Amino acid sequence: MRVWRAMAMAGVMAASGGASSLAADSSPPSAGACQALARAAFPDPTTTILAAGPQEAGPVGPAGPFGPGPAAPAHCRLLGKMQERKGANGQTYAIRFQVRLPVTWNGRLFYEGGAGTDGVLGAGVGSLMGGQPGNALERGYAVVITDAGHDSAVNNDPQRQGVVTFGWDPEARRNYGGAVIGPVVKAAKAAVKAYYGKAPAFTYFAGGSKGGQEAMMAAQRFPEEFDAVLVGYPGFHLAYAGGVEQMWDAQAFGDAAKAMGLLTAEGLPLAGRALSDDDLLLVSGAVLAACDELDGLKDGMVENYTGCTTARVAPALAAITCTGPKTPDCLLPVQLTAVRKVMDGARAKTGGSLYSDWPWDPGIAARSAQGVSQGWRQWKLGAYAAPTNTGLAVALGGGAASAVFTSPPTPVADTPADLARYAFGVDVEANWAKTRAKWGPFNESAVDFMNADATDLSRFTSRGGKILIYHGAADPVFSLLDTIRWVDAVDRQAGGKADRFLRLYAVPGMNHGGGGPSTDQFAAFDALVAWREQGVAPGPLVATARASSPWPGRTRLLCPYPQQARYVSGDGEKAQSFRCARPSLAQAAPPASTVSTVPVRFRPDSPIR
Numbered sequence: 031m032r033v034w035r036a037m038a039m040a041g042v043m044a045a046s047g048g049a050s051s052l053a054a055d056s057s058p059p060s061a062g063a064c065q066a067l068a069r070a071a072f073p074d075p076t077t078t079i080l081a082a083g084p085q086e087a088g089p090v091g092p093a094g095p096f097g098p099g100p101a102a103p104a105h106c107r108l109l110g111k112m113q114e115r116k117g118a119n120g121q122t123y124a125i126r127f128q129v130r131l132p133v134t135w136n137g138r139l140f141y142e143g144g145a146g147t148d149g150v151l152g153a154g155v156g157s158l159m160g161g162q163p164g165n166a167l168e169r170g171y172a173v174v175i176t177d178a179g180h181d182s183a184v185n186n187d188p189q190r191q192g193v194v195t196f197g198w199d200p201e202a203r204r205n206y207g208g209a210v211i212g213p214v215v216k217a218a219k220a221a222v223k224a225y226y227g228k229a230p231a232f233t234y235f236a237g238g239s240k241g242g243q244e245a246m247m248a249a250q251r252f253p254e255e256f257d258a259v260l261v262g263y264p265g266f267h268l269a270y271a272g273g274v275e276q277m278w279d280a281q282a283f284g285d286a287a288k289a290m291g292l293l294t295a296e297g298l299p300l301a302g303r304a305l306s307d308d309d310l311l312l313v314s315g316a317v318l319a320a321c322d323e324l325d326g327l328k329d330g331m332v333e334n335y336t337g338c339t340t341a342r343v344a345p346a347l348a349a350i351t352c353t354g355p356k357t358p359d360c361l362l363p364v365q366l367t368a369v370r371k372v373m374d375g376a377r378a379k380t381g382g383s384l385y386s387d388w389p390w391d392p393g394i395a396a397r398s399a400q401g402v403s404q405g406w407r408q409w410k411l412g413a414y415a416a417p418t419n420t421g422l423a424v425a426l427g428g429g430a431a432s433a434v435f436t437s438p439p440t441p442v443a444d445t446p447a448d449l450a451r452y453a454f455g456v457d458v459e460a461n462w463a464k465t466r467a468k469w470g471p472f473n474e475s476a477v478d479f480m481n482a483d484a485t486d487l488s489r490f491t492s493r494g495g496k497i498l499i500y501h502g503a504a505d506p507v508f509s510l511l512d513t514i515r516w517v518d519a520v521d522r523q524a525g526g527k528a529d530r531f532l533r534l535y536a537v538p539g540m541n542h543g544g545g546g547p548s549t550d551q552f553a554a555f556d557a558l559v560a561w562r563e564q565g566v567a568p569g570p571l572v573a574t575a576r577a578s579s580p581w582p583g584r585t586r587l588l589c590p591y592p593q594q595a596r597y598v599s600g601d602g603e604k605a606q607s608f609r610c611a612r613p614s615l616a617q618a619a620p621p622a623s624t625v626s627t628v629p630v631r632f633r634p635d636s637p638i639r
């Protein structure tokens with residue numbers, strides 16, 4: 031029952047606009063206090079304030095294609111930079127940061143994580159993530175963001191991978207990996223102190239994808255600076271996922287395209303054509319045929335993501351294999367070989383895992399009123415109709431793998447054909463070795479500066495630190511199974527008591543950060559705040575499907591791992607018809623192919639085997 035009380039309390043907090051004010055006893059800062067920040071002292075003596083000025087309530091940032099920028103209350107905006115220097119190849123680097131300080135402050139600081147290859151300052155109003163409406167600034171948080179130490183508009187050499195040119199500079203790599211978090215949070219705390227006259231009572235970090243990697247870095251490498259972190263679909267093994275797995279995926283689907291004679295104008299494989307949307311729907315259909323009912327309800331969702339093993343799915347895949355020419359009802363053996371290879375994850379020639387396998391989940395593709403979901407294919411394959419390789423494994427991964435995640439970096443021009451030539455041609459196992467290599471001035475390996483997989487979190491948790499993670503089961507960028515193995519390793523390290531400080535919520539059907547046949551809207555941030563500040567341990571979260579899903583308005587329980595949602599009785603569209611429970615032993619076992627790969631504990635210097 032405690033979990034339901036926790037949900038009710040989280041709901042009350044959300045209804046009242048989130049966190050209560052800790053600063054009610056202080057009067058709002060004076061009108062001149064904002065401009066005065068330009069003369070304030072900052073901990074890093076290299077800090078330069080570029081702008082400090084009051085902002086009236088209203089939308090901030092440039093208008094987007096769908097309307098004005100996000101809403102913000104009256105606040106003080108501070109823009110600064112620090113550690114400006116001349117770096118590799120004559121590039122000038124600096125750490126830029128922005129702090130928005132609301133006039134009506136709730137006494138807290140919110141560090142919003144970056145995304146992708148960073149290098150930009152976003153609106154910086156503080157996304158609450160999980161599809162939660164509003165933003166942290168509206169709720170009274172001071173919000174800080176950074177470009178992570180490079181500027182995509184400036185550090186952008188077309189002969190050196192374009193926006194990831196910074197990969198050629200060892201210090202810019204380190205900052206991107208997370209070193210930037212320390213100086214930036216200290217600068218933000220100094221701004222808070224100067225503006226409000228007191229330090230934040232609580233400091234949160236929230237980020238997804240690369241920002242999720244940063245949230246984990248915050249807890250692991252700057253544990254004294256943060257009180258709780260919200261981690262979305264994290265790239266905590268980005269060196270492996272970006273440097274190795276994306277090349278593996280590109281090559282698997284590239285091989286299939288080549289075998290089917292599907293090539294670009296330059297004669298390169300056209301990976302995006304390897305499977306059509308209808309072909310991907312056949313794969314999802316096989317997953318559902320094998321696993322949909324494991325959770326007690328045939329509803330197009332696989333809540334039992336650990337029970338849906340390769341062994342269970344294989345007969346359903348065999349059943350859709352063409353025995354002759356391709357037809358709409360079957361997949362060619364070469365197509366299925368590629369799918370199986372991708373889902374098995376990057377492998378060494380000896381068969382050992384170089385990153386992770388992936389859960390079989392119907393979020394690979396699903397049909398809704400808006401068409402077939404693209405969240406999986408846009409990373410693994412790319413747009414079917416495109417004449418070049420638009421899959422992000424190639425278009426983004428080709429540059430990041432060659433410039434940032436391997437040492438030494440390999441020069442690749444920033445063109446679709448050059449990136450594709452690298453992604454399809456590189457030796458995946460050699461790249462894995464280069465994620466762990468040091469070379470000349472690159473005196474930290476990508477694994478060292480990038481991977482956030484420490485399992486001893488005691489410096490963070492001994493101060494009451496809390497970690498809440500969520501991750502889509504159909505995320506095509508970072509594997510939920512890899513995140514599960516890290517959570518298991520942390521739990522072993524904590525003597526089986528990691529639930530005192532760590533929660534993982536798998537989101538069945540969800541792609542990278544949202545979308546897919548899923549219920550991807552939920553109040554994870556509220557749950558984290560209630561846990562850290564009121565001691566209300568998070569239980570099941572009610573999640574709602576968005577309008578673009580196959581089932582708008584459907585609700586489900588997101589269950590804290592290792593629990594999973596299981597249908598009990600009643601309306602199959604409603605969360606209250608489910609309960610959270612550990613899967614039965616027969617269904618709980620991880621995929622057989624990975625049992626032997628689970629390490630006793632994670633070490634940055636050892637692959638998952």
Ligand SMILES: [Ca+2]
Nearest residue numbers: 322327329331
């Ligand atoms: Ca089901």
